[in-house]
Amino acid sequence: xxxxxxxxxxxxxxxxxxxxxxxxxxxxxxxxxxxxxxxxxxxxxxxxxxxxxxxxxxxxxxxxxxxxxxxxxxxxxxxxxxxxxxxxxxxxxxxxxxxxxxxxxxxxxxxxxxxxxxxxxxxxxxxxxxxxxxxxxxxxxxxxxxxxxxxxxxxxxxxxx
Amino acid sequence: xxxxxxxxxxxxxxxxxxxxxxxxxxxxxxxxxxxxxxxxxxxxxxxxxxxxxxxxxxxxxxxxxxxxxxxxxxxxxxxxxxxxxxxxxxxxxxxxxxxxxxxxxxxxxxxxxxxxxxxxxxxxxxxxxxxxxxxxxxxxxxxxxxxxxxxxxxxxxxxxx
Amino acid sequence: xxxxxxxxxxxxxxxxxxxxxxxxxxxxxxxxxxxxxxxxxxxxxxxxxxxxxxxxxxxxxxxxxxxxxxxxxxxxxxxxxxxxxxxxxxxxxxxxxxxxxxxxxxxxxxxxxxxxxxxxxxxxxxxxxxxxxxxxxxxxxxxxxxxxxxxxxxxxxxxxx
Numbered sequence: 001x002x003x004x005x006x007x008x009x010x011x012x013x014x015x016x017x018x019x020x021x022x023x024x025x026x027x028x029x030x031x032x033x034x035x036x037x038x039x040x041x042x043x044x045x046x047x048x049x050x051x052x053x054x055x056x057x058x059x060x061x062x063x064x065x066x067x068x069x070x071x072x073x074x075x076x077x078x079x080x081x082x083x084x085x086x087x088x089x090x091x092x093x094x095x096x097x098x099x100x101x102x103x104x105x106x107x108x109x110x111x112x113x114x115x116x117x118x119x120x121x122x123x124x125x126x127x128x129x130x131x132x133x134x135x136x137x138x139x140x141x142x143x144x145x146x147x148x149x150x151x152x153x154x155x156x157x158x159x160x161x
Numbered sequence: 162x163x164x165x166x167x168x169x170x171x172x173x174x175x176x177x178x179x180x181x182x183x184x185x186x187x188x189x190x191x192x193x194x195x196x197x198x199x200x201x202x203x204x205x206x207x208x209x210x211x212x213x214x215x216x217x218x219x220x221x222x223x224x225x226x227x228x229x230x231x232x233x234x235x236x237x238x239x240x241x242x243x244x245x246x247x248x249x250x251x252x253x254x255x256x257x258x259x260x261x262x263x264x265x266x267x268x269x270x271x272x273x274x275x276x277x278x279x280x281x282x283x284x285x286x287x288x289x290x291x292x293x294x295x296x297x298x299x300x301x302x303x304x305x306x307x308x309x310x311x312x313x314x315x316x317x318x319x320x321x322x
Numbered sequence: 323x324x325x326x327x328x329x330x331x332x333x334x335x336x337x338x339x340x341x342x343x344x345x346x347x348x349x350x351x352x353x354x355x356x357x358x359x360x361x362x363x364x365x366x367x368x369x370x371x372x373x374x375x376x377x378x379x380x381x382x383x384x385x386x387x388x389x390x391x392x393x394x395x396x397x398x399x400x401x402x403x404x405x406x407x408x409x410x411x412x413x414x415x416x417x418x419x420x421x422x423x424x425x426x427x428x429x430x431x432x433x434x435x436x437x438x439x440x441x442x443x444x445x446x447x448x449x450x451x452x453x454x455x456x457x458x459x460x461x462x463x464x465x466x467x468x469x470x471x472x473x474x475x476x477x478x479x480x481x482x483x
Contacts (some may be wrong), residue, residue, distance in 0.1 A: 136461030
């Protein structure tokens with residue numbers, strides 16, 4: 001099994017089935033050695049059923065939202081794998097952007113984002129070090145609690161073992 | 162006439178005059194073979210006069226907003242043409258980001274974005290396949306209903322016929 | 323003293339100490355000749371103490387917010403210097419994105435952004451010409467009034483004098 005996915009399995013996680021795009025676009029594209037992803041919602045089996053995956057985030061739902069950010073990240077990584085062939089082809093997680101549907105006066109968007117950032121660091125080590133923007137927005141597609149996008153650098157010539 | 166602009170004309174559309182920047186910046190820049198655009202508003206003749214181009218979008222104004230997204234896209238493409246020389250120089254639409262000023266409980270930002278994505282796919286075919294983020298925000302400059310930005314890949318050495 | 327930083331000093335400004343990331347990420351990374359920054363808050367000595375650096379921006383606080391945008395920019399430039407070695411290594415300011423926590427009906431996010439754009443143009447001249455998105459959002463981390471991110475092109479082989 002691929003190295004990064006083995007690490008995922010070791011902590012009881014796995015990549016979901018490739019998320020379907022919610023419109024006329026794709027979920028990841030490459031340009032040279034860069035892969036951009038679409039904004040990903042925290043889908044479980046293609047639906048917003050996980051705790052913290054719907055509605056506006058507030059102080060009480062912070063912890064659930066951080067887990068939902070991790071779910072959205074797994075969806076984004078599944079999209080990246082479909083372009084890169086393997087997560088082991090990734091050379092650097094460059095940027096994570098997280099939009100959090102926020103209740104008035106909720107100002108811990110960065111702690112929600114840590115749910116995804118900590119997993120990136122755990123999985124990718126030095127290659128997982130990334131820049132990040134976390135912002136609180138009004139409303140998100142399908143009533144999702146958050147939307148996450150990634151920019152990563154990869155080796156287009158990585159040979160699958 | 163250039164190929165892509167002929168396609169536009171065939172469906173009754175055309176690129177607007179280059180939109181003026183609303184501040185101390187430019188509307189498109191290139192770095193290597195990538196062009197980034199500024200956030201573009203749905204200007205018609207430099208003004209927010211089209212239906213759906215102003216105010217917050219809700220269920221009743223969804224259809225008008227999708228058309229406004231298409232108008233904002235035409236403005237962004239006009240800016241890109243000014244850098245690339247021709248839309249025929251574009252090799253890939255990479256990423257579309259759409260910010261939609263949203264009424265409470267409006268969660269169809271992705272359907273608004275489809276107004277722009279569908280035109281990109283129609284004009285550029287395989288080269289038009291892109292990633293996308295659509296988010297609902299509180300307020301936008303000048304009271305616009307939406308703001309659209311693009312990242313595209315192009316051939317800097319494309320020869321104009 | 324480096325050229326750009328001398329210009330800063332000439333107008334009474336300087337780069338702050340490197341801002342600490344508010345979570346599990348870094349504040350700037352390079353990919354090839356591009357540097358991406360995280361979203362930067364308007365920190366003064368690591369705190370949101372400057373006028374206009376906290377809360378939602380409205381018509382009355384526009385001027386203070388434009389100065390806060392300038393402060394956030396200085397923080398982002400400090401992060402970029404830590405990767406590039408010197409601001410003199412920058413070849414192009416590519417893109418500025420500004421999220422402004424906005425009061426209802428506040429639609430001058432672009433004027434807030436001009437506080438940062440004008441300084442970029444003053445410091446970098448032709449190299450400072452950039453694209454920009456300015457959007458009004460609901461809430462930001464730590465209750466900040468705005469969050470600013472940059473993409474710049476630089477010379478990775480720039481020799482420090």
